[in-house]
């Protein structure tokens with residue numbers, strides 16, 4: 001007889017339990033549905049511009065922007081898919097299409113390397129000067145006449161991390177090409193992104209600007225209904241579940257990704273419980289779970305200096321209780337920098353970092369007047385201490401701080 005395993009019960013009850021999902025994958029953010037309700041206008045605009053390709057023309061550059069989860073990536077992928085199908089149907093030569101997610105491929109070198117590889121070039125992961133990669137790309141592209149459509153998704157991430165030199169090169173590449181042409185589609189989640197751009201880059205990239213506004217609760221409901229029909233078995237969603245997901249995500253800047261995540265995670269929680277229906281309680285639990293994950297991700301991705309400021313605030317809470325003032329934070333922060341041998345920022349910069357932590361929802365900083373001593377800020381932690389200590393403890397760079405005790409009068 002086979003040995004018993006702690007998994008036996010789990011697999012058995014999973015198999016016997018009621019099936020919640022018909023197809024879980026259609027609820028994941030990477031899935032692009034065949035129908036995108038409430039984005040007809042944006043689809044048409046991208047479509048009209050790219051239609052130039054069908055008669056051998058070069059489409060204008062396009063710049064799409066809007067908050068996360070407003071359907072930018074889905075719309076662009078949708079139009080490119082249908083364009084390619086049409087071109088294949090017509091039997092003419094298809095443009096080379098290259099999609100780069102600059103949230104992942106986030107240096108100028110790597111963007112050019114990926115574009116070059118999409119033309120069949122063999123580019124090492126590091127080692128060449130960036131200019132050299134650019135020249136090789138240019139040469140390969142110009143070997144025979146063709147159109148290349150380049151999608152730079154999450155382009156704000158690339159520019160924030162590595163500057164706009166690649167964008168600058170790509171927006172002027174057509175003046176260096178003799179035979180071929182490039183059309184760019186830039187997508188940004190950051191509405192203020194335009195302010196960081198060199199005006200010359202902006203005027204070229206933004207030949208056509210398309211804005212994606214947040215979805216309303218009603219629009220999210222339509223999106224969720226369509227997806228739920230494909231993703232869930234009939235009758236497993238209790239009345240009100242879709243409305244609640246839509247309402248919660250509408251409050252969260254009209255984010256369709258968040259709405260779909262809520263629905264999928266609620267389904268997973270119901271499935272794990274062996275429940276036969278997904279209820280509003282599952283949605284509320286899903287919300288808590290997703291929010292906790294977002295906080296952890298935000299904390300993990302803070303730069304070292306911001307983590308030190310947070311560490312200082314956290315330490316003061318631990319030893320002093322909830323009367324934490326900006327000046328105390330700066331003193332403790334300075335100690336921490338000395339212990340770790342890290343450059344110390346000015347009080348002004350630390351105050352900016354406290355504001356940033358406030359904007360991220362990690363702390364609450366309130367201005368209070370101290371009479372003739374002027375104004376200062378009183379700071380509170382806005383997320384559970386345990387979450388903060390766990391994340392900070394995981395960062396090996398902060399390990400030298402575990403014995404630190406602040407000197408408090």
Ligand code: ADP
Pocket residue numbers: 028029030031032033035036037038039066067068069070071072073074075189212223256257260
């Ligand atoms: P963005 O690129 O603006 O951050 P996405 O295009 O990635 O947003 O959309 C996030 C998620 O929501 C994806 O799963 C996408 O398929 C879905 N989605 C967005 N808009 C719609 C829509 N109008 N209809 C159906 N699904 C949508």
Ligand code: MG
Pocket residue numbers: 072073074153154
């Ligand atoms: Mg996107």
